[in-house]
Amino acid sequence: MSAELPNQATAExxxxxxxxxxxxxxxxxxxxxxxxxxxxxxxxxxxxxxxDPRVVPSALINKPAPTFSLPVLHSPDKPFSPELMRGxxxxxxxxxxxxxxxxxxxxxLNDLAKRQVxxxxxxxxKDDPAAAKTWLRKHGDPYQLSxxxxxxRVAIDWGVYGAPETFVIDKQGMIRYKHTGPIxxxxxxxxxxxxxxxxxxxxxxx
Amino acid sequence: MSRSxxxxxRTGAHFGAKxxxxxxxxxxxxxxxxxxxxxxxxxxxxxxxxPTPEIAKRLKSIESELRCLVCQNQTLAExxxxxxxxxxxxxxxxxxxxxxxxEIKTFLVARYGDFVLYRPPVESKTWLLxxxxxxxxxxxxxxxxxxxxxxxxxxxxxxxxxxxxSPIAGSSHARKLLDDEDAK
Numbered sequence: 001m002s003a004e005l006p007n008q009a010t011a012e013x014x015x016x017x018x019x020x021x022x023x024x025x026x027x028x029x030x031x032x033x034x035x036x037x038x039x040x041x042x043x044x045x046x047x048x049x050x051x052d053p054r055v056v057p058s059a060l061i062n063k064p065a066p067t068f069s070l071p072v073l074h075s076p077d078k079p080f081s082p083e084l085m086r087g088x089x090x091x092x093x094x095x096x097x098x099x100x101x102x103x104x105x106x107x108x109l110n111d112l113a114k115r116q117v118x119x120x121x122x123x124x125x126k127d128d129p130a131a132a133k134t135w136l137r138k139h140g141d142p143y144q145l146s147x148x149x150x151x152x153r154v155a156i157d158w159g160v161y162g163a164p165e166t167f168v169i170d171k172q173g174m175i176r177y178k179h180t181g182p183i184x185x186x187x188x189x190x191x192x193x194x195x196x197x198x199x200x201x202x203x204x205x206x
Numbered sequence: 207m208s209r210s211x212x213x214x215x216r217t218g219a220h221f222g223a224k225x226x227x228x229x230x231x232x233x234x235x236x237x238x239x240x241x242x243x244x245x246x247x248x249x250x251x252x253x254x255x256x257p258t259p260e261i262a263k264r265l266k267s268i269e270s271e272l273r274c275l276v277c278q279n280q281t282l283a284e285x286x287x288x289x290x291x292x293x294x295x296x297x298x299x300x301x302x303x304x305x306x307x308x309e310i311k312t313f314l315v316a317r318y319g320d321f322v323l324y325r326p327p328v329e330s331k332t333w334l335l336x337x338x339x340x341x342x343x344x345x346x347x348x349x350x351x352x353x354x355x356x357x358x359x360x361x362x363x364x365x366x367x368x369x370x371x372s373p374i375a376g377s378s379h380a381r382k383l384l385d386d387e388d389a390k
Binding site: 053054056057058059060126151152153155156157158159160161162 | 275276289292293296316318319320321
């Protein structure tokens with residue numbers, strides 16, 4: 001369409017020159033405005049291709065970890081609450097023996113526990129304690145301890161909507177990060193560990 | 207928080223790596239799908255006694271405004287997922303405690319974010335969502351109005367202009383031009 005412009009301009013010139021210039025500006029607008037809109041849409045849709053719609057951002061980031069008192073899996077008469085971890089950075093990993101993705105991430109947790117970088121508390125979600133213990137014997141137990149949320153009531157307070165999920169809690173007891181879905185080497189090394197190290201180096205008095 | 211979405215870190219990655227990640231993403235998606243069937247093996251809660259009709263009616267109206275986080279395209283009222291069951295139980299407890307609809311929604315938003323609401327709140331970051339369609343409609347109406355106005359001008363003009371089908375009209379137009387020329 002822009003190829004027609006010079007011919008027309010010379011045919012009408014010189015009397016129609018201002019009108020031709022105006023129509024040229026108008027044509028340029030008609031061409032570039034839709035192009036710009038299209039370019040913006042392409043950027044958004046391209047980004048959208050790699051977004052996981054199942055990842056719902058947690059409402060609890062930078063909020064105090066919801067308190068609870070739940071029985072410890074291996075000694076049910078002893079309750080555990082998050083306050084006991086005050087003063088150290090720790091992970092809370094939501095798992096269940098019924099959860100297939102948890103098996104996938106479990107070796108990475110075992111490896112992390114072996115390196116003793118950060119304590120991991122297991123949150124055994126709506127599981128049969130006997131089945132949970134068997135599962136840990138079979139796949140290894142990376143947890144400092146696991147708590148049993150038998151009816152899933154406490155999980156609601158933590159905004160848990162699927163297993164596995166992993167929370168990073170800082171020395172003051174604030175939730176600083178949540179990873180939804182199984183952990184792999186990339187998530188561990190590029191996301192979780194840098195956050196943990198940064199929080200560990202922060203002063204506890206802050 | 208830029209870290210909160212793993213997709214952010216993905217966007218800058220090399221395309222080949224991206225394909226591999228997408229494949230990995232598919233694998234984890236399949237795992238998640240397997241998870242949802244495995245969820246049947248979760249510890250099941252004993253059924254509560256059926257609620258009174260008026261409570262049941264309120265539950266229905268609240269739950270149909272809330273999204274099931276596991277299946278996402280279903281409301282809490284119609285979802286068969288285990289978590290939806292837990293949340294329905296929680297909502298019922300809150301209703302029976304005499305909490306208002308607004309209080310119950312605040313309770314869930316505090317835990318799961320605005321995403322649980324099918325009707326997102328009107329606030330500065332959702333203005334585009336709420337008012338964007340009306341703004342687009344307005345812009346489209348403006349463009350349509352201008353186009354129609356210009357077409358009308360073009361249609362009106364030839365009536366007085368020279369025309370091959372109407373020599374008389376044409377000659378009167380020429381006469382007028384000549385008269386104007388003489389008047390100068």
